[in-house]
Amino acid sequence: MPRVTHSVECPVVDSFRVQQVAGMFDVPLAKKCRQTFNVELPAADEPWQIGVIVGPSGSGKSTIARHAFGPALYAGGDWPANQAIVDGFGDLEGKLITQTLTAVGFSSPPAWVKPYEVLSNGEKFRCDLARALLRGGDLVVFDEFTSVVDRTVAKIGSAAVAKAVRAGRGAPRFVAVTCHYDVVEWLEPDWVLDMASSKLARRRLRRPSIDLEIWKCHRAAWKLFAPTHYLNAGIPAAGVVYVATWQGVPTACVVVAGHFGKKSKTNLKEIRRISRLVVLPDFQGVGIGGRVLDAVASIYHRQGMRVRIVSGHPAMITLLKRARAWRIDDVKKTGHAARRLTSEKALAGVYRTSGQWKGSRGRAVVSAEFTGEQRSP
Secondary structure, three states, rough: EEEEEEEEEEEEOOOHHHHHHHHHOOOOOEEEEEEEEEEEOOOOOOOEEEEEEOOOOOOOOHHHHHHHHHHEOOOOOOEEEEEEOOOOOOOOOOOHHHHHHHHOOOOOOOHHHHEHHHHHHHHHHHHHHHHHHHOOOOOEEEEOOOOOOOHHHHHHHHHHHHHHHOOOOOOOEEEEOOOOOOHHHHOOOOEEEEEEOOEEOOOOOOOOOOOEEEEEEEHHHHHHHHHHOOOOOOOOOOOOEEEEOOOOOOEEEEEEEEEEOOOOOOOOHEEEEEEEEEOOOOHOOOOOOHHHHHHHHHHHHOOOOOEEHHHHHHHHHHHHHHOOEEEEEEEOOOOOOOOEEEEHHHHHHHEEEEEEEOOOOOOOOEEEOOOOOOOOO
């Protein structure tokens, strides 16, 4: 492993107050203040994807990151005022932008069309992560990582960006520079440089588990989640609301309703429809939505009922396509060429690009049924 040695210095301007402080606190004065950092970092040709430089304020984290990684250091940037988030990525393709926003846990279309300045700190953090990953190059070094968000958002956001990097979203290597030790295990880094001790540790920590509790709630609970959903805010009159909590904090909501459709031999009373699925922005990007969806569907599946879902959200379509517990059996393409395809033709009627599904013309709306198969860990 290569050793990085770097010195920084600044002049000391002599003045009455400087002399006063030096005398009061026995501070040695010199023409220049000089500090040298001597640390180890992984070699460029070593196999790793995620690294962390952590330490208290003033320990030299940013100095080492800037010296070692140079232009790869991302320290934020100016977002266009009074323009939608999706317009703040230059000439990049819209689909790539929304895919990356979703990958870092910012998958709320209503928020994509808002300006950066009106978003919460957690949402701004996710947007900056997406922009950093899309800036190009083989490495992104993110300075002041999670410094401006609360610790719950910091942990979930860390897990989301780690998941995105390891899934091949954006730059293949990511280094977080932070003063917060609590995000290290959530990033599951391949290496950690602790500037407090100047020691480099090779390790791959296991991310803490996210243990959810699911509650059957009054319809009024939906009001907390309605602003985040990409469709209208209403829910069916007979909808049953389930809320998932983590450490007592609401994280996700599923609304289950009766099935509607043309009369057939199937008894519609034995079918339940997932009407809404929402994960609050602070908890997106770590797989909570899929787990809660499966858990609620299992409640009805164990009672002998069929459970179905119809969705046009790209993230949900990707989730359904990858999930063992759901079988896609219908795809409707919206637009002038709207038509319905079934079975293998349904899957052939859409194509997959970087994990997302899209109709060959218009927007794809996918229908799936719960099979009850256990989701892969």
